[in-house]
Amino acid sequence: MTTTVTPPPVPSLVEGTVSHTRHTPLTHRFRHRHFQWLVDVDDLPRLPWPTSLLARFDAADHLDGGRLGGGIRGDLDRFLAARGVSLPQNSRVLMLAHARSLGHVFDPLTVYWCIAPDGELLATVLEVHNTYRGRHTYLIQVDDRGRAAVDKAFYVSPFNDVSGSYDIRLVLEERRVAVAIRLNRDGTTVLDAAVAGRPIPATTRALLSTTVRHAFMTHRVTALIRWHGVRLWMRRLPVVPRPHRLEEAVR
Template sequence: MSPSIRPPRVPSLVEGVVSHTRRTPVTHRFRHRHHQWLVDLDDLPRLPWPLSVLARFDPADHLDGGHEEGGIRGDLDRFLASRGVALPAGARVLMLAHARSVGHVFDPLSVFWCIAPDGRLVATVLEVHNTYGGRHAYLVDVDDHGRAVVDKAFYVSPFNDVSGEYHVRLVLDEQRVAVAIRLTRDGQPILDASVSGRPRPATLRTILSTTARHALMTYRVTALIRWHGVRLWMRRLPVVPRPHRLEEAAR
């Protein structure tokens, strides 16, 4: 039986922390303040000018890039259909992601929860982006505790190849939204990454106060990823050459 969930009110801003621990062959940890949006794909926020500069959701930033009709929701429906999943009539799709802000967005991980009208979780999709312009979507089979395991199939970090498994733990309720992922290889943990925060309704006051606390959030995400990469490179962590094909889409 599919798990049942009670999501928070949307749109919401999920404010909390992002953390990362690399366990081998060197140990490297970080923890930063962070926020993302939780939105309904059928009712995306459309802020008036000039607030629209602070948050915009563009189909080009996700999945198949909006090349066909239906925006992000259309791309997701086609992705699921190609894998034998048909959402029931009236199903909602909630997306946890960064908004495009001040002309820039980078989403290391976006999560899509597909929820039936009776609250059952029908499907869950994880979309991973790398800093080379590529992205890949994983359809994951989540159990009653929000856990799933999926084979890694996409080059993300220059310090890891595409081998291993992702062990995923997801939380979506009225008090907390969280995603935790552990990469393992041959049963050994390689790294842990997580985002966690409390959802708050995206009122005008919340948007302005959160933006003030996390100025240029998407630029900071990009800069911090590169900064931590440089630190690992300086510690002589071996670099794994990336594949020639960089761009993937959810087709």
Template sequence: MPALVVGTVSHVRRAPMRHAFENAHYQWLVDLDALPRFRGPLRWLARFDARDHLDGGRLGGGIRGDLSRWLAGRGVVVEPGDRVLMLAHARVLGHVFDPLTVFWCLRADGSPRAVVFEVHNTYGERHAYLVEADERGRARLDKEFYVSPFNDTSGTYDLAWRLTSDQVLVSISLERAGSRVFTAVTTGRPVPATTSTVLRTSARHLFMTHRVSLLIRWHGIRLWLARLPIQPRPAHSQEAVR
């Protein structure tokens, strides 16, 4: 830690029309108490700001402070000895778009105290979910947040993840009326974020977060041109991340 999780991201939309893609991809896996602080040109390739997550660092304490307050408001107390890991995109050349951030709050013995999924949409909104997992590392919860303009807020998420030294995987499937309509999976192998690894990975995946923003909009345009109906976007409260 910190590590780069280098692999792929894939989306499969099954209804009301089929659309699928898979792209090369990388994210960062970091400890919130030891965020990487690069100097020189490297700082333009990886920067982590509280403003990009949860309450935006409004009350201080950085990302961990925001997460601790958010969890406390939902009955979960983060202890000083807990380790909090974050899987996310970093800012690259001043830009970041992070469709999904995952936080693992781990007790001193490594067992999970809490898992939080933070979802961002292209309208500048974000929403956090407290995930209650079973012994297999799987969970189900109701969808509450408008993400894609082609899906409303109805349905249930089926979530799964793996966090090991060999693989980091996160899977989200949306189910509606007993049918699976959409699945997104990000998976990769964590490698130590040395200077050479950061430079090499950044060169191989140029403008990573810029490409994420562009590809989301490009696939949205394709679906719109295919006449997939757009769903109304409801108002969203910032209290979901405070």
């Protein structure tokens, strides 16, 4: 069955919330204000200085780091080609991600929607980063309701190993962009995580006002991840040693 999407105009700022609920072996919840960018990787925003200090997109922050050229799109095309997927030249790739701001970026999850001119969804890719500078990329098959499932293959949290599977729900609409992920293991839901927001055109005025409301966004993402990790550790949630080698399936 063909899946179609109706994305908002880009670039957009997607302002909303991020939430996380751990269900077992203890309960821990949080919800924070949040925003990300939705951009076309073939037409990334080029902001004038000094506004560019607030938002910049660099191939080095994603996928294969632009190692072989072609920027983010080149890396994504090579990743897909290695898995038997070829995008037509007139396709678009929309990316939901954090921008590098004031010299810092951390993207726990980046989503790529590969879209044909008629709105058909050709491929969907999730790129996961952890706080140990590891990256892993999943090619997922989304149904007509935006749902997908994939086995977990990457160490993200010090409180989870790489066993289990993810149930995923993606929304890319003119008035709402959202990502929900559920980690299941042995028939039990371990945790739920979600980001959701309303896209607005990324004008200079909108960027400045959003930055004021969400000061040091990417810095706060990193700090909050560590803060909640400390809280879980203090509650004696068992720590799972990370592998010595973090596989990076991004090529």
